[in-house]
Amino acid sequence: MPAIITPFDDRQELDLDAHRHNLSFLGGLGYQGFVLGGSTGEGPLLEPGERLRLTAASREGVGDDTFLLCGINAETNRAATRQISEAAKGGADAALVLTPTTLSRNRTNFVTAFFQEVADESALPVFLYSVPGVTAYSIPMEPVWELARHPNVVGMKDSSGNAIRIQRMLAGLPDNFALYNGAAHSVNLTLAAGAHGVILAAANYVPQLGLEVVAAALDNPPGDMKKQHRLTVANDRVAHYGIPGVKAAAEMVGLRPGRCRAPLLPVPEDAPAGFAHLL
Numbered sequence: 001m002p003a004i005i006t007p008f009d010d011r012q013e014l015d016l017d018a019h020r021h022n023l024s025f026l027g028g029l030g031y032q033g034f035v036l037g038g039s040t041g042e043g044p045l046l047e048p049g050e051r052l053r054l055t056a057a058s059r060e061g062v063g064d065d066t067f068l069l070c071g072i073n074a075e076t077n078r079a080a081t082r083q084i085s086e087a088a089k090g091g092a093d094a095a096l097v098l099t100p101t102t103l104s105r106n107r108t109n110f111v112t113a114f115f116q117e118v119a120d121e122s123a124l125p126v127f128l129y130s131v132p133g134v135t136a137y138s139i140p141m142e143p144v145w146e147l148a149r150h151p152n153v154v155g156m157k158d159s160s161g162n163a164i165r166i167q168r169m170l171a172g173l174p175d176n177f178a179l180y181n182g183a184a185h186s187v188n189l190t191l192a193a194g195a196h197g198v199i200l201a202a203a204n205y206v207p208q209l210g211l212e213v214v215a216a217a218l219d220n221p222p223g224d225m226k227k228q229h230r231l232t233v234a235n236d237r238v239a240h241y242g243i244p245g246v247k248a249a250a251e252m253v254g255l256r257p258g259r260c261r262a263p264l265l266p267v268p269e270d271a272p273a274g275f276a277h278l279l
Contacts, residue, residue, distance in 0.1 A: 001033040001069065002026055002203035002210075003040040003182070005247055006054065007258030014050055018256035020061040022204075025254055029207050033067035034058065035157075038096060039134050040201040040246055043071035045261045051083055055090025069127060069199075072097040075104075077114055081121045088123040095124045096157060101135045112143040119152040126152055131159040131182065141165070145172040157182045157199050163189035170194045184235035187213050188228045192221030202235045204257075205249035205279065209234070237278050241267045249275045 004026070007018035023034065036054055037043035046054070055070050062068070070087035072095050074080035084095045097118060104110040119126045128147060132138040138160055147153045154177065158166060161183025170179060170193065181190035184202045191198065191214065203210040213231050217223030238245045244267045247257035252275055260266070 001035050001067070001180075001197070001199045002031055002207065003035045003038045003199050003201045005204050005243070005250055005255070005257050006037060006041040006043075006046070007256055008042075008261050009258055012259065012261050014053060015256070015258045016053065016057040018258050019054065019057060022250075022255045022257075023058060023061045026203065026207055027062060027066065030211055031203065031207070032065075033069065034062070035069045035071060035096060035199050036092070037073070038071035038129075038199075039098075039131055040204070040243055041071060042243060042261055042264070043098075044073040045264075046073070048082075049086070052086040052090045055087050055092045059091030067094075068092045069094050069096050070124075071095075071129070074098075075100045075102050077117050077121075080114075080118045084118070084122050084124055092124060094127055094154065095122060096127045096129045098129045098131065099135055099137055099139060101137050105135070105137045108140055108143055111137075111139065112147065115143075115147050115153065116150060119147070119150045122152055125154040126150075127178070127180075128153065128156040129159075130156065133159060141169050141172065144169060148173050148177045154178060155180065155196070159183050161186045161190075163193050166190045166195055167193035184210075184239075185232040187231065188217040188221070188223040188225070191217040191223070201246055202231060202238070204246050204255060205238060205253055205275075206231060206234050207253070234278055238275065241271055245271065245275075248272050249279060252276060252279055 007015040009015045070092035130139040157180045159182030178196040238249045250257045
């Protein structure tokens with residue numbers, strides 16, 4: 001699934017027309033699911049009510065057969081439950097719940113209790129979301145194994161990119177638990193290790209290559225190493241500039257990324273020239 005960007009207009013309001021275009025563009029290439037309002041989708045910068053509008057516009061645009069996983073970015077149980085209610089009302093299929101970190105980082109008992117209570121109250125099935133590059137915190141394996149037994153916790157996105165961690169984690173998970181890798185540099189290795197799938201920011205700017213790397217890895221693990229290397233190089237170059245880099249690169253391949261929401265800044269003026277050569 002693409003971790004799809006969220007377009008904002010010049011007033012930093014949601015640009016839902018551009019968002020529908022992006023969904024249609026990527027759907028036309030064969031993607032059958034999307035992550036909305038995740039880290040790449042500037043989910044932590046969305047305001048109350050916007051998650052509902054973004055999800056509802058997505059559901060209207062893609063129909064009922066496309067899987068929509070909506071990012072939840074909250075520091076409290078109450079806020080997470082409210083955001084999930086918005087996503088459910090908008091038509092999301094499941095919620096991707098980011099680890100709380102401001103006062104909970106490295107306090108595993110706090111984080112585990114957060115997920116347990118949120119899953120108890122959630123109107124949607126819950127995916128755990130561990131992205132240490134953003135939160136500086138990675139959920140340890142033992143609480144993941146514990147949370148995976150909760151009837152409303154159905155999967156996880158692990159963006160550590162560590163294929164050995166994912167392989168070890170899978171050993172303690174139920175067979176029907178959907179563990180996704182969220183790191184572009186280890187798509188083939190994590191799929192070979194048994195991950196259910198991948199969720200990629202790079203799908204916004206090398207969408208066809210992302211599909212090809214996944215197909216190759218599923219067909220013949222560890223897949224086509226040359227294509228994986230191309231994906232890794234593209235991701236490293238663009239990710240150096242963060243989400244503004246993803247948006248600048250996405251525009252070059254036909255998406256309508258719009259602006260970033262402050263405090264994020266546009267990429268330096270010389271960056272797009274490097275992207276053009278790479279892409």
